[in-house]
Amino acid sequence: MTSARDVVVTGLGATTPLGGDVPSTWEAALAGKSGARTMDNDWAERYEIPVNFAATIKVKPEEVLKRPELKRMDPSAQYAVIAAREAWRDAGEPEVDGERLGSVVSSGIGGVWTLLDGWDTLRERGARRLLPMTVPMLMPNSPTAFVSLDLGARAGAHALVSACASGAEAIGYGVEMIRTGRADVVVAGGTEATIHPMPIAAFAASRTLSLRNDDPEGASRPYDVDRDGFVIGEGAAVVVLESAEYAAARGARVYAKVSGVGLSSDAYHITSPDPDGTGQVAAMRAAMEDARVTAADVVHVNAHATSTKVGDLTETASIRRLFGSDADHVQLSATKSMTGHLLGGAGAIETMFTVKAVAERLAPPTINVANPDPELQVPLVRDEPAKLPGGDIAAINNSFGFGGHNVALLIQNA
Amino acid sequence: MANTEQEIxxxxxxxxxxxxxxxxxxxxxxxxxxxxxxxxxxxxxxxxTHAEDKFGVRIPDEEVKNLATVGDAVSYIKTAQD
Incomplete structure (x- = not known):
């Protein structure tokens, strides 16, 4: 059942390590494919970086965008625009007044390629060789700005930044824009393009990356006892959100509704999650209260689960603490096992997966779990997709970020 | 190295x-x-910026506003090279 105040998802778009669009990404995810591969460069030897693989984007923007577009946008904005155009087409290109259309597309880190290329140019060749587009390309609001330009979105273009929770926070903010009456339609999501030696070396310095160089496809293994860190990924995902009323009036196809947004912050440590999971529980509880559902209604959780020792188990302990015995009927999926960690894009691609899971009643698998961690407290979907029940169901997408940001989005069938 | 107008x-x-x-x-x-x-x-x-790179000349900012047409730019570059 949908009511007039509900916010529904009518379009999906993505460009990811698994595919250049949503259908190919979803198909690869259901088939349990990994998007991680050895990188075609010499960064590891040249800079003594301990990691030589990543979940790089499957379809290069050069194959999709025009040359002037490629030159005017940082890869982070290129991915966002590719995903937004697909989502917009998928939604049937709503003929909405630009004043009633919003854009909320976040990046966790921003235009690092542009920033660092600019620094190289400055050092090697001087200030006059810097291109005038350098600033508009490196700024972290560049992806949302280019999406708003592309679609003529004038109700507001926003870019909320909360590290690896950014994409989910963007979608949550898009929901709020519609609920508060600022927009009828919002294009919302996340993007990241940080497969550059500096961020990879920096993440390696924080000791959070998997070092499984001899087995890239097996490296991202959330909840496996031998997990040793995350696999850096890149790409973008965007959803088209609409008020249920607006979508119904134009006869739009509806995938699902986003009926709960839960936000909290740990205020515990700059990178480590609070081991008590207080903030994570608060975010999930807030999302459930917002949607007026109980733990008994939640049948699927797309976990943040990055494949780090501490993070994965904190989240499942939080779910168990909040859900109690209801956690026994939750189908938990950790899709980063296949996509790698898209950082600012993660919350968006995982919302896309959660929406698809609810719409198709199919939870995507978690791969590479040879030996489940004995402390895992929630049933995990392994290797093969799992059927979700019929009738009214709810699912949660969790996203957490460096800085202690917690975002839970609650998705229900339409 | 100087270029012909056509090359420029x-x-x-x-x-x-x-x-x-x-x-x-x-x-x-x-x-x-x-x-x-x-x-x-x-x-x-x-x-x-790209033209300066390609033709090995310097086009000061205050000159750019005088380059109304493509021909103006070609002439400026040609003169600057010679």
Whole structure:
């Protein structure tokens, strides 16, 4: 059942390590494919970086965008625009007044390629060789700005930044824009393009990356006892959100509704999650209260689960603490096992997966779990997709970020 | 190394095409950067930066506003090289 105040998802778009669009990404995810591969460069030897693989984007923007577009946008904005155009087409290109259309597309880190290329140019060749587009390309609001330009979105273009929770926070903010009456339609999501030696070396310095160089496809293994860190990924995902009323009036196809947004912050440590999971529980509880559902209604959780020792188990302990015995009927999926960690894009691609899971009643698998961690407290979907029940169901997408940001989005069938 | 006017026009047309998506054939001597080719100031400065690189000349910012047409730019570059 949908009511007039509900916010529904009518379009999906993505460009990811698994595919250049949503259908190919979803198909690869259901088939349990990994998007991680050895990188075609010499960064590891040249800079003594301990990691030589990543979940790089499957379809290069050069194959999709025009040359002037490629030159005017940082890869982070290129991915966002590719995903937004697909989502917009998928939604049937709503003929909405630009004043009633919003854009909320976040990046966790921003235009690092542009920033660092600019620094190289400055050092090697001087200030006059810097291109005038350098600033508009490196700024972290560049992806949302280019999406708003592309679609003529004038109700507001926003870019909320909360590290690896950014994409989910963007979608949550898009929901709020519609609920508060600022927009009828919002294009919302996340993007990241940080497969550059500096961020990879920096993440390696924080000791959070998997070092499984001899087995890239097996490296991202959330909840496996031998997990040793995350696999850096890149790409973008965007959803088209609409008020249920607006979508119904134009006869739009509806995938699902986003009926709960839960936000909290740990205020515990700059990178480590609070081991008590207080903030994570608060975010999930807030999302459930917002949607007026109980733990008994939640049948699927797309976990943040990055494949780090501490993070994965904190989240499942939080779910168990909040859900109690209801956690026994939750189908938990950790899709980063296949996509790698898209950082600012993660919350968006995982919302896309959660929406698809609810719409198709199919939870995507978690791969590479040879030996489940004995402390895992929630049933995990392994290797093969799992059927979700019929009738009214709810699912949660969790996203957490460096800085202690917690975002839970609650998705229900339409 | 000095280029002929034709070489400069061809090279400049490639830069403009790359920046704007226009066909190189549209970048003719009599065309105005703003009125005919719809090039904004940010794109113009990008084109200038690439042109300086390609032709080994310096085009000061205060000169850029005097380069109304493609022909003006070709002449300026030619003179600067000679």
């Amino acid at each position: 026009l061809t090279g400049l047309a490639e830069i403009v095409a790359e920046e704007t998506g226009l066909d190189t054939a549209d970048v003719a001597l009599e065309k105005s950067f703003t009125d005919d080719l719809d090039i904004d100031s940010l794109s113009m400065m990008t084109i200038v």
